Amino acid sequence: MMVKTKAIFLIAALGLSACSNAIGWRGDDTAAGAGAGAGLGANGAGLGAGVADPRSPAYFQQTVGDRVLFAVNDKTLNTEARTTLAAQAVWLSANPEYAITIEGHADEQGTREYNLALGAERANAARDYLISNGVAGNRIKVVSFGKERPLEICSDESCYAKNRRAVSVIAGGFTS
Amino acid sequence: MRQVLAGLMAGLMVLGTGSVVMAQSGPLRIEITDGVIEPLPIAVPNFVPDSPAATELAVNIARVVAEDLTGTGLFREIPSSAYISQVTNFDAPVQYADWKAINAQALVTGAVGVNGNRLTVRFLGHDIFAQGDLGEGLQFSGTTEGWRRMAHKVADAIYSRITGESGYFDSxxxxxxxxxxxxxxxxxxxxxxxxxxxxxxxxxxxxxxxxxxxxxxxxxxxxxxxxxxxxxxxxxxxxxxxxxxxxxxxxxxxxxxxxxxxxxxxxxxxxxxxxxxxxxxxxxxxxxxxxxxxxxxxxxxxxxxxxxxxxxxxxxxxxxxxxxxxxxxxxxxxxxxxxxxxxxxxxxxxxxxxxxxxxxxxxxxxxxxxxxxxxxxxxxxxxxxxxxxxxxxxxxxxxxxxxxxxxxxxxxxxxxxxxxxxxxxxxxxxxxxxxxxxxxx
Missing domain, CATH: 2.120.10.30 (TolB, C-terminal domain)
Incomplete structure (x- = not known):
C-alpha cells in the first residue's frame, strides 16, 4: 500500500519533464498537403520556407521525396527506393547545413520488439545507401519506431504498404 | 500442502469407506492440468464482522475471494439465495448437511475485525463431503486500505489447498x-x-x-x-x-x-x-x-x-x-x-x-x-x-x-x-x- 502513495508522487514529478522529447515523428505525415512543414517547425533553423524553394526542407520532403517503402518483413531497398535516396543524397550534398534523422517503421503485422529491430534495419538500409552516395555519416541519425507510429491506420495492405517505411526527417543541423 | 491433502484423504478413508458419499466425492482435489470441464461448486458466504465497522469489508472481502476462485474457471459459486443455513458466527460448528443439500463441495467461512485502520481476517476452508476443515485456519492482519490483498491471500490459500498448487491472486x-x-x-x-x-x-x-x-x-x-x-x-x-x-x-x-x-x-x-x-x-x-x-x-x-x-x-x-x-x-x-x-x-x-x-x-x-x-x-x-x-x-x-x-x-x-x-x-x-x-x- 506504500507503493500506491509513492507512485502518485512519481507521476507528479514526471509531469515536470514532459515534452522534453523533441523528435519529430509526426513530421512525416504532413506531406498530405495542408500544413506541410508544420511538423518540422519545432526544429527551427529556417524551416518555414515553402515548397517552391528548392533549398527548403519542405521541398526535400515533398519534391525530392522523404520516404522509401519496403516489402513485407523486408529491409531491401527496391529500385524506386534507391532512386529516391539518390535524390535525397544530391539534395543533402547541396544543402550541407542540414542533418537528418531516418525513422524506420513497420506495419502492425508483427510482434512489438521484432518490429523495432526491423525498423532499425530499414532505417539503416537507407542510411547506408545515403552514405554510399556521398552523405557524411555524422549527418545521419537513425531511430526505429517499430509499429508504434503508423501513418495509415486501416488493417489491410493498402495501409500496411505505406507504414513499412523509412522517412528522412530534416533536422536543423548536426551541430544543433 | 500435500501433507494437508494426504491427511484429508486419510480422514476420508476412516470416515467414509464404502459409503455412497465417499464413492461420489473422493478427496476434494482439482487437477488443473486436466482442463476442468465441470467447475467445483463452492459457497463463500459473507464473512462475519466483529463490529458494525467491519460489516462492509466483511462483505467485500468475501466477494473478492469468490471472484478470485470463480475467475479461474475451476470453481462455480453457489448463490447465497440457495443457502439453507447462514454463517453468523465464525466459531460455531458448520452445518455440513445444509451445505451438502445445496451441493456445495467446498465452503469458505471467515471473520473480519476492524480496529481503527487495522484489519484482521480469519478464515477456514471446509470440505463438505468429508465434513472437515480444508487445512488449518489462518489469520491475516494489515491496514484496512490493504483489504483486497488480504482477500487475495485468503483465495490463494483456498486455491492452494484444493489444487495442490501455489496461488496467483496476490500478484x-x-x-x-x-x-x-x-x-x-x-x-x-x-x-x-x-x-x-x-x-x-x-x-x-x-x-x-x-x-x-x-x-x-x-x-x-x-x-x-x-x-x-x-x-x-x-x-x-x-x-x-x-x-x-x-x-x-x-x-x-x-x-x-x-x-x-x-x-x-x-x-x-x-x-x-x-x-x-x-x-x-x-x-x-x-x-x-x-x-x-x-x-x-x-x-x-x-x-x-x-x-x-x-x-x-x-x-x-x-x-x-x-x-x-x-x-x-x-x-x-x-x-x-x-x-x-x-x-x-x-x-x-x-x-x-x-x-x-x-x-x-x-x-x-x-x-x-x-x-x-x-x-x-x-x-x-x-x-x-x-x-x-x-x-x-x-x-x-x-x-x-x-x-x-x-x-x-x-x-x-x-x-x-x-x-x-x-x-x-x-x-x-x-x-x-x-x-x-x-x-x-
Missing part, C-alpha cells in the same frame, strides 16, 4: 496503458492488481513506453522508453520513486530488457548499424557482454527460472524462430519447428516446464505453449492480433494483449489457462498492451 501486473486513437496513440506505464483493480500510473504519456518487466522481487520495473527521443532501457524503482536510464550510448538503440532471476543482471537487445543482437549487463557496474553476434535480428530474451539459459527469437534462419542458448551466449539451438509460421516473444514459465510464445501464421496471431525442447506445441488462442504472453506466478495462466482489427483497432488484455480454457478479458480503464505479471507478493 500485480505492470502494463502499458493506451489512450488516443490508433494514429495518435499515447502510452504510459501502469501497474494494477492481477484482476485489474488498483490501477496506478507510473509514467506520464509524453514518451512512448514499451514492454515493462518486473524484477524477481517485484520492486523494480525495466522498460523501454523514448524519453530521449530514442529507445533506451530504463529502470524504475517503484518503492523509492527513482528511475534511471541503464543504457545511454548515443546512436545505439536498446530495448527488450529482462531481469535475470538474480535481479542483478539484465539481458536486452542493442541495435547498432541496423543489426540487433543480445547483450547482458551488470546493473550495478554497467559492465556489458555481447551474447550474440549474428547479422540477423536477435531479441525478446527470457531467462529460464534457474538463470542458466536464455530463450530468444531470431530470424537467422530467414524467418522469426525460437532459440535457446546458455546465459553466457555461444551456440544456440532452435526449438520452434512448426512447418509454417513465425514464432516470437518466448517467455519461460516460472515452473520451468513450458515456453509461451506468439505465433503468426496465415494472417492470424496465436498465443501458444511448447515444452522447453520445442515439443508438444499447443496453440491456446487465435485472433487478428494476439501477442506478448506473460505467466502467472504459478505457471498455470497466461495473460496477453489482443488488438482488434481496423482503423478503430484497440488493444486490451486477456488471460487464458495453459489448457486453452477460460479465455477472458482483464478489465483496464483504457486500452492496454505488453502485460507482465509480478511474482507472488
Amino acid at each position: 500485480r501486473v505492470v502494463y502499458v496503458s493506451e489512450s488516443g486513437d490508433k494514429a495518435n496513440r499515447r502510452k504510459r506505464l501502469a501497474v494494477m492488481d492481477y484482476d485489474g483493480a488498483n490501477v496506478q500510473y507510473l509514467t506520464d504519456s509524453a514518451s512512448i513506453v514499451l514492454a515493462p518487466r518486473f524484477s524477481p522481487t517485484g520492486d523494480r520495473v525495466l522498460y523501454t522508453s523514448y524519453e530521449t527521443g530514442f529507445p533506451q532501457i530504463h529502470v524504475l524503482d517503484i518503492g523509492q520513486v527513482q528511475r534511471r536510464i541503464l543504457s545511454s550510448d548515443d546512436g545505439i538503440m536498446s530495448f527488450a530488457p529482462r531481469f535475470a532471476p538474480d535481479g542483478r543482471t539484465v539481458v536486452y537487445s542493442q541495435s547498432q548499424g541496423g543489426n540487433t543482437d543480445l547483450f547482458r549487463m551488470d546493473i550495478s557496474t554497467g559492465q556489458r557482454n555481447r551474447l550474440t553476434s549474428a547479422p540477423s535480428i536477435e531479441t525478446a530474451p527470457s531467462f529460464s527460472p534457474d538463470g542458466s539459459q536464455i530463450v530468444f527469437e531470431s530470424d537467422r534462419s530467414g524467418s522469426q524462430q525460437l532459440y535457446v542458448m546458455s546465459v553466457n551466449g555461444g551456440e544456440a539451438r532452435r526449438i520452434s519447428f512448426g512447418k509454417e509460421g513465425r514464432y516470437g516473444t518466448p517467455v519461460w514459465s516460472p515452473r520451468g516446464d513450458l515456453i509461451a510464445f506468439t505465433k503468426q501464421n496465415k494472417g492470424r496471431f496465436h498465443i501458444g505453449v511448447m515444452r522447453t525442447d520445442g515439443s508438444e506445441e499447443r496453440l491456446l488462442t487465435s485472433s487478428f492480433l494476439d501477442e506478448g504472453p506473460t505467466w502467472s506466478p504459478n505457471g498455470r495462466v497466461i495473460m496477453f494483449a489482443r488488438q482488434s482489427q481496423g482503423a478503430a483497432g484497440r488493444s486490451t488484455l486477456y488471460s487464458v489457462d495453459i489448457t486453452g480454457r477460460n479465455l477472458k478479458p482483464v478489465r483496464t480503464p483504457d486500452g492496454a498492451s505488453d502485460p507482465a505479471w509480478s511474482p507472488l507478493q
